[in-house]
Amino acid sequence: MSQIVLKAVDICKYFHRKHGTLFRKETVVKAVERVNIEVRQGQVVAIIGESGCGKTTLGCTLARIYSPTSGEIWFDGEEISKSQKSDLKRIRRKIQMVFQDPGSSLNPRHKIESIISLPLRIHLDLSKREMKERVMELFDIVDLPRDMMVRYPSALSGGEKQRAGIARALALNPKIVILDEPTSALDVSVQAKVLRLLRELQQNLQLTYILITHNLSLAKNLADEVSVMYLGRVVEMAETEAIFRNPLHPYTKALLSAIPVITQKEKQILPAEVTLDGDIPSPENPPKTCPFLSRCQERRMVCEKSPCPDLVEVEESHYVRCLI
Amino acid sequence: MKHGEIVTIRDLTIHLTTIDGILKVLDGVHLDIREGEIVGLVGETGCGKSITAKTLLGILPRPPAQIMNGEVYFFGRDLLVLSKKQREEMKHRIGYIPQDPMTSLNPVFNVGQVLVDNLIWRMSNMNLLIYLYKRRSKRMREIAEAGALELLHKVHIPNPRAILGKYPVELSGGMRQRVLIAMALVGNPALLVADEPTTALDVTIQKVILELLLEKITEVKLSGLYITHDLGVARLICNRTYVMYAGTVVELAETRGLLDNPLHPYTRGLVNSIPKLSGVRYEGIPGNVPDYFNPPKGCRFYPRCDKRWDDCEKERPLLREVQEGRFVACKLFG
Amino acid sequence: MLARSNFLRGCIRFSYNRPAVVGFVLLVFMLIVAVFAPLIAPYPEDAGLVVRFSDKLTPPNPKYLLGTDGLGRDVLSRIMFGIRISLSLAGIVLIISVPIGVLLGICAAYFRGGIEQIIMRITDVFSAIPPIVFALVISAVLKPSLQHSILAIAFVWWRGFCRLAYGEALSIKQEDYITVSRSIGASHFHLMFKEILPNMLSPIIVKATLDAGYAILIGTAISFLGVGASPPTPELGVMVAHARHYLPSCWWSSLFPGLSIFVIVLSFNLFGDGLRDFFGVEIR
Numbered sequence: 001m002s003q004i005v006l007k008a009v010d011i012c013k014y015f016h017r018k019h020g021t022l023f024r025k026e027t028v029v030k031a032v033e034r035v036n037i038e039v040r041q042g043q044v045v046a047i048i049g050e051s052g053c054g055k056t057t058l059g060c061t062l063a064r065i066y067s068p069t070s071g072e073i074w075f076d077g078e079e080i081s082k083s084q085k086s087d088l089k090r091i092r093r094k095i096q097m098v099f100q101d102p103g104s105s106l107n108p109r110h111k112i113e114s115i116i117s118l119p120l121r122i123h124l125d126l127s128k129r130e131m132k133e134r135v136m137e138l139f140d141i142v143d144l145p146r147d148m149m150v151r152y153p154s155a156l157s158g159g160e161k162q163r164a165g166i167a168r169a170l171a172l173n174p175k176i177v178i179l180d181e182p183t184s185a186l187d188v189s190v191q192a193k194v195l196r197l198l199r200e201l202q203q204n205l206q207l208t209y210i211l212i213t214h215n216l217s218l219a220k221n222l223a224d225e226v227s228v229m230y231l232g233r234v235v236e237m238a239e240t241e242a243i244f245r246n247p248l249h250p251y252t253k254a255l256l257s258a259i260p261v262i263t264q265k266e267k268q269i270l271p272a273e274v275t276l277d278g279d280i281p282s283p284e285n286p287p288k289t290c291p292f293l294s295r296c297q298e299r300r301m302v303c304e305k306s307p308c309p310d311l312v313e314v315e316e317s318h319y320v321r322c323l324i
Numbered sequence: 325m326k327h328g329e330i331v332t333i334r335d336l337t338i339h340l341t342t343i344d345g346i347l348k349v350l351d352g353v354h355l356d357i358r359e360g361e362i363v364g365l366v367g368e369t370g371c372g373k374s375i376t377a378k379t380l381l382g383i384l385p386r387p388p389a390q391i392m393n394g395e396v397y398f399f400g401r402d403l404l405v406l407s408k409k410q411r412e413e414m415k416h417r418i419g420y421i422p423q424d425p426m427t428s429l430n431p432v433f434n435v436g437q438v439l440v441d442n443l444i445w446r447m448s449n450m451n452l453l454i455y456l457y458k459r460r461s462k463r464m465r466e467i468a469e470a471g472a473l474e475l476l477h478k479v480h481i482p483n484p485r486a487i488l489g490k491y492p493v494e495l496s497g498g499m500r501q502r503v504l505i506a507m508a509l510v511g512n513p514a515l516l517v518a519d520e521p522t523t524a525l526d527v528t529i530q531k532v533i534l535e536l537l538l539e540k541i542t543e544v545k546l547s548g549l550y551i552t553h554d555l556g557v558a559r560l561i562c563n564r565t566y567v568m569y570a571g572t573v574v575e576l577a578e579t580r581g582l583l584d585n586p587l588h589p590y591t592r593g594l595v596n597s598i599p600k601l602s603g604v605r606y607e608g609i610p611g612n613v614p615d616y617f618n619p620p621k622g623c624r625f626y627p628r629c630d631k632r633w634d635d636c637e638k639e640r641p642l643l644r645e646v647q648e649g650r651f652v653a654c655k656l657f658g
Numbered sequence: 659m660l661a662r663s664n665f666l667r668g669c670i671r672f673s674y675n676r677p678a679v680v681g682f683v684l685l686v687f688m689l690i691v692a693v694f695a696p697l698i699a700p701y702p703e704d705a706g707l708v709v710r711f712s713d714k715l716t717p718p719n720p721k722y723l724l725g726t727d728g729l730g731r732d733v734l735s736r737i738m739f740g741i742r743i744s745l746s747l748a749g750i751v752l753i754i755s756v757p758i759g760v761l762l763g764i765c766a767a768y769f770r771g772g773i774e775q776i777i778m779r780i781t782d783v784f785s786a787i788p789p790i791v792f793a794l795v796i797s798a799v800l801k802p803s804l805q806h807s808i809l810a811i812a813f814v815w816w817r818g819f820c821r822l823a824y825g826e827a828l829s830i831k832q833e834d835y836i837t838v839s840r841s842i843g844a845s846h847f848h849l850m851f852k853e854i855l856p857n858m859l860s861p862i863i864v865k866a867t868l869d870a871g872y873a874i875l876i877g878t879a880i881s882f883l884g885v886g887a888s889p890p891t892p893e894l895g896v897m898v899a900h901a902r903h904y905l906p907s908c909w910w911s912s913l914f915p916g917l918s919i920f921v922i923v924l925s926f927n928l929f930g931d932g933l934r935d936f937f938g939v940e941i942r
Contacts, residue, residue, distance in 0.1 A: 050526035065841045089843045097841060104834040109856035119842045154664070157612060158369075168838075187368040188553065192597035192608035214527060221599040221606065244601065258531040259601070260556025262583050266601040275535060276528045279496040343670050 002041035004074075005208050006062065006095075006176055011035045011071035011081075013054075013061050017284075029284050031057040033232040034071070036311070037210075039176065044202065044209040046223035046240070048216060048255070052280050054232040055212045056100075059178045062210065063097040064088060076175070093123055096169035100181035102161035106153040112164055113149040119171040138167040142197060159190035163197065170201070178210045183218070195222065216259055220244055228252050231291035232283050234311065238318035247271060248320045250298045290323065329397075330515055330547050331357040331380065336394030338375060338384075347616040349375055350571045351624070353394070354643055355549075357515065362541060362548040364562030364579060366555060368594075370613060372571040373551045377517055379403075380549065381420055382411050399514075416446065419508030421518040425500035425525070429492035435503055436488035439472035439510070440465060446511045475506040479536060498529040502536065509540065516541070516548040522557065534560055555598065559583055564649075567591050570614050570624040573643055576651040587652045589629045623655070631656060668936040678932020684925035692742040699735035705892045715908045725910035727901060733911055736892035737918050743804070743893050744922055747877045748870040751812045756866055759816035763823025764850050767831060778824065784817040789876050790883075797885035804893060807886035811873055822865055826858035833857075860937040864930055871926030878919050894919050 013032040018025070031054045039045045049055045060066045062073065064080060073081045080091050096119075099105040106115055117135050120126060126134065139146050142163040153161055162182065169177050182198065183191040199222065201207060211223055219226055220240055227237040228251065236249040247253045254274040261267050276295045287293065290303050303323050311319045333355040340347040350372045357363045365373045378384040379396060382403060396403045398414055406414070422428040429438070444464055448454035458464045469488070476484035479502040492500055501521060508516060518537070522530040538561060541548060550561050558565050558579055565582050567575040567590065575588040586592045593609035600606065611628035620626050622637045629636065636655050646657040673679055696702050700723070710730030718725045724733040766777040793810035800806050830836065831854065839853055878895030880886035887893035889900065894915045901912030 050528060063841060065837060092841060092843050097838070099834050099838060101834060105838050107835040107839070107853055107857070110853075118839060118844065122843050122845075122848075152664075168842075188555075188594060189368060189597045189609040192599075192606050195599070195606070196608065215599075217599040217601050220601055254528055258527045260530070260534075260554060260560055261601060262555045262559060262595060262598055263600065263602070264580070264584050269601045275531055277532075279498050279529065280526060343667050 002043070004038055005041050005076065006037070006039040006210075007074040008035060008037040008062060009072045009074070011037075011058070011061060011073065012069045013057050013066060014069045027284050029282075030232050030286055031283055032061060032068075033286070035229075035232075035234050037062070037227065037234075039208055039210060041208055042202075042206055043225060044211055044223045046211040046213060046219035046226045047229060048213060048219055048226055049229035050214055050255075050280055052231070052283060053229040054283065055229050056180055058229070059097065059180050059210065059212045063095050063178050064091060065097070089123070093119075093172045094175045095178065096172070096174040096176070097178045097180065098162075098165050098169045098182055101185045102158055102165055103153075103185070105165050106161055108153050111150055111152060112156070115153075116164060116168045116171060119168065123172055134171070138171060141170065141201070142167045157190070158186045159194055162186060162194050166194075166197070166201070170205070173205075174207075176208045176210065178212070180212045181214070182211075184213070184215070198222070216244075216256060217261075228255065231281060231286055233291055233308070233321065234319075235292065235321045236319065237311070238315075242315065242318050244269070246315075246318075248314060248318070249292075249322050250274070250296045251292050254295075254297070290321075328359045329356055330359055330399060331355065331549070332395075332397040333376070333380070334395045334397075336376065336379065336396065337392040338372075338379065338394075339390045339392055341388050341390065345617045348571065348619055349389075349616060351619070352640070353568075353571070353573055355566060355573070357547050357549055359547055360545045361563045362550055362561055364558040364565035365549060365551045365568060366553065366558050366565055367568035368553055368613070370570075370616075371568040373568050374519060376568075377519055377549060377551055381418060381517060382415055416511055417514045419510070419513035419516045421501075421504055421508045421516065421521045423520045423523060425497050425504055425521075428504055429500055431492050434489055434491045435476075435495075436469065436472060438503075439475060439488075439507065440468040442507060442510050443468040443471045475509060476503075478509065478540070479503075479506045481506075496529075497525050498533060501525060501529075501533050505533075505537065505540070512544070514547065516546050517551075518548060519551045520553065523552070523554070530557070537561065555583060555595065567594070570619060571616070572624050572640070572653065574625065574653050576643065578649055581650065587646070587650065587657065588625075588654050589631050589656075590625045593628075623653075668938060671938055672932045672936040675932045675935050677928045678935065681925040681928025681930075681932060684921060685929050688741050688745065688922060688925065691738050692745045695738040695742045699732075699738045701732040701735040702739075704731040704735045705739040705890075707890050715904065715911070717908070718910055724914045725908075727897070727911040728904055728908075733897075733914050736897060737894070737915055739892040740894040740897060740915060741918060741922065743887070743891070744874045744877065744919075747804075747808050747811075748874050748926075750808050751815055751873045752866050752870060754812040755815035756819050756862065759819025759821075760823040760855075760862060762816070763820040763825075764827045764854060766820070767824045767827035768846070768850050768854070777820070781817045781820045781824075784814050785821075787814050789814050790879055793876075793880045794883070794885055802885045802888060804881070804887035804891060807877060807880045810880075811876055815869070815873060818869065819862065819865065822861060823858065826861055827854050830854050830857050864933045864937070867926055867930035867933055871923040871930070874926070875919065875923050 011032055012034055015029040015031060017027050017029060035058060037045065047055045047058060057066065061068050068081050071081060072079055075091065075095065083091060113135055116138055117131055120131055120134060135149065136146060139149065144160060144163050144167065148156065148160065156164065183194050186194060202209060211219065213219060223240050226240050226243045227234045228249065229235065230251050236243065236252045243252065247256055253271050254276050256271055257274045261270065274297055278295050281294060288307055290308055293299060293303055306323060309321050309323050311321045314320050333353060336350055336353040338350040340349050353376055355376065365376065367373050375384065391404060401414065403411055403414065444458050445455050447464070448458050472488065473484050476487060481487050481499065481502055522533050525533060534557065540546070550558070552558055562579045564576065565579045566573050567588065569590045575582065575591045582591065583595060586595050596607050597609060598606060609628055614620055614624055614627065620637065622639050623641055626632055626636045633655060641653045641655050643651045643653045644657065645651050708731055712730065713726050714728055714730040716722055716726045722732045722734070724737065727733055762777050766774040789811050792814055793807050796806050796810040836849060836853055839849060877886065878893070881893045881895030882899045884899065887896050889896060897915035898912050901915070904911055
């Protein structure tokens with residue numbers, strides 16, 4: 001068992017919004033509610049969920065772009081949830097994030113070389129020549145043609161832009177890369193190339209990934225471990241094999257059966273059809289009971305009366321948050 | 325024009341004039357939609373599927389776009405040669421479901437206003453003067469409101485009366501999409517054109533909307549053109565599917581057969597690129613989409629194809645029936 | 659893939675806008691006139707203290723192409739110097755007000771909270787001051803002069819740019835690439851001026867161009883009222899004021915200066931409009 005690189009304990013992230021002009025009513029958006037994540041060296045951990053489940057917020061909090069409202073984050077033996085300025089700067093070298101939309105994560109007014117070398121310029125003290133060499137090295141690693149260095153993002157295709165984003169994330173040799181929907185904005189044939197690149201990079205550079213996505217097929221192919229989130233909480237957590245072979249939580253089952261699969265073979269792997277009623281609730285003022293109650297097809301009387309259930313280990317390393 | 329065909333597109337070639345030159349976006353596109361069937365149009369970004377649909381709907385902006393060649397038959401009449409008025413009349417037999425529910429509804433009108441307006445327009449036979457007159461009549465509005473409620477009921481919106489007064493910003497994505505579907509069903513169209521209606525929705529909501537669409541389609545035996553880049557969705561909804569690449573149609577087949585056993589190298593590449601639950605390895609397609617200013621003279625997939633011959637570069641392969649119901653545009657197949 | 663550079667494509671888009679091209683040509687022409695006025699004006703000394711009562715109020719003729727004014731000075735030469743003055747006025751006002759306004763706007767949007775409130779409320783106060791009224795006040799306190807009127811305009815002109823920069827910076831701040839740079843650890847300075855600022859240049863440039871015309875108009879109005887430039891300065895507004903007394907019989911001495919003002923302002927407007935096309939979709 002390799003060592004734990006990142007451990008998040010009971011992480012909560014709330015946003016406070018004030019409404020109205022005269023009588024300022026305050027609502028609390030509980031984007032992330034008491035989430036626990038453990039990531040080991042060389043692993044790929046996937047966080048799955050639909051919009052509003054808090055996965056992006058969780059990713060940003062783990063990357064310390066946001067500060068957690070409460071809870072602890074242990075990175076490399078150090079507690080970083082409250083770190084400030086210079087500590088944070090040091091930590092950020094090791095935790096990097098790749099964003100979803102390659103079009104908007106690159107400054108349209110900067111040349112690619114400048115974009116990728118930014119982390120180097122901020123954190124390291126390299127000579128111009130060394131900087132350029134490192135950038136070229138990064139270009140090679142992500143398979144970008146070197147003549148792209150002097151161009152602007154608008155001249156690049158979606159896949160190339162995403163590669164540039166990945167190169168930027170790798171510039172400082174981070175330990176963990178958090179990938180937020182790295183391929184959702186790309187065409188299918190391009191997605192496959194970027195995914196292959198990610199997989200190669202992971203193996204060659206011994207990287208650890210936290211993959212945030214709504215695409216379960218992607219998770220199945222890339223991840224070792226999966227956490228399913230709904231309304232800010234983790235509702236099921238297990239090794240990839242286990243989740244697909246034996247999904248326990250009703251939401252996971254619904255999610256799986258909703259995947260529009262392509263081939264007959266895949267159809268046979270899916271669980272029974274479940275269609276959910278209603279819409280995804282908003283994380284503003286969430287209910288005190290099980291978060292999935294309103295749409296659950298398998299709900300019982302006890303679910304409506306009890307408070308939110310805890311995460312319970314049902315099988316070996318397979319956790320579910322459900323009363324059933 | 326065979327019997328039972330609602331839409332027939334033949335040899336459609338469109339050029340787009342831009343500052344940097346002329347984009348040859350469509351080249352010789354063939355498409356058929358028969359009565360009672362849903363035809364899928366599948367392809368990646370920029371392959372021309374939206375343009376094809378817009379031509380059918382008649383909303384292609386003509387100054388930048390030029391139709392160089394081709395015919396678009398709708399119920400036996402060529403839309404490209406009709407006058408504007410005649411085209412308007414044909415248009416109201418088509419229902420259109422646009423792509424992004426978040427931006428397709430005008431935020432300053434509530435659901436009731438939009439639906440009632442639409443219905444009154446239909447009832448006035450597309451005549452502006454009659455429409456303006458009818459709008460003011462209370463009785464007309466009541467009739468239209470009843471019609472609107474019925475439409476909302478059809479798309480399974482709970483508590484339709486309350487929804488009538490809601491503005492788009494108060495509705496969720498799935499709800500908005502239902503309203504758009506309701507709007508498309510106004511006037512009982514014969515053909516439904518859906519442009520990636522579920523792309524912007526979450527996967528569980530998508531499932532619900534797809535089931536709704538299927539239900540509505542089978543209810544009145546609608547025909548449809550369903551555009552998507554998601555092959556899995558095509559498998560669920562479409563009877564037959566066209567695969568487009570770089571402005572050309574490369575394959576056509578019954579959907580399940582197409583996906584379980586793709587023939588054209590591009591289709592194969594596409595299917596292989598998608599991560600599967602069955603854990604089969606996935607590859608991408610090497611290379612990039614062609615430059616539309618100077619597309620390859622022969623097969624447009626030629627530069628990226630792993631099975632290419634020299635012949636492929638010189639001449640464009642035509643869409644040919646190679647098995648029962650399966651058409652491929654590739655030199656590999658004759 | 660773009661075959662041409664963005665600049666070139668912008669130029670082509672600009673050229674589709676005929677009035678804008680006309681504006682551009684006129685501006686270039688006037689710039690040349692302004693720069694070379696002392697050399698190409700037929701009677702350069704007429705810009706100063708010259709009086710030729712013998713030739714006063716002659717209509718346009720081969721000797722004085724646009725006629726002479728009430729003191730016998732060549733209208734054409736004076737207009738040339740007047741253009742020079744007006745363009746300089748625009749230049750100075752912009753050089754002072756744009757950097758100040760943009761800097762304050764970016765700071766307000768970036769730091770938010772208290773700084774934002776202070777800056778934006780001050781901007782509100784300044785927005786309530788019409789430049790002409792302010793110039794009147796200044797001239798009441800200090801001696802009326804061209805320099806003072808320029809300062810008065812510049813003193814209130816930054817507010818528009820502050821507001822524009824504030825709005826633009828606020829929306830750019832939300833973009834992913836700013837979040838990324840911040841997460842990498844970029845400094846405030848870097849974020850404000852190397853990341854945010856380059857993305858808001860287009861609207862600022864367009865506004866500056868359109869404002870140039872408007873500032874010139876206000877400058878001439880101030881001088882027309884007598885609280886700006888004073889005779890014998892060949893400022894266009896002064897010329898119009900001075901020539902009022904000779905209307906309608908000696909129409910040339912007020913028409914031509916007035917026409918010049920019109921042409922200057924119009925050219926800036928047309929050019930600025932064309933600049934919007936030049937920048938294309940980059941303008942929000």
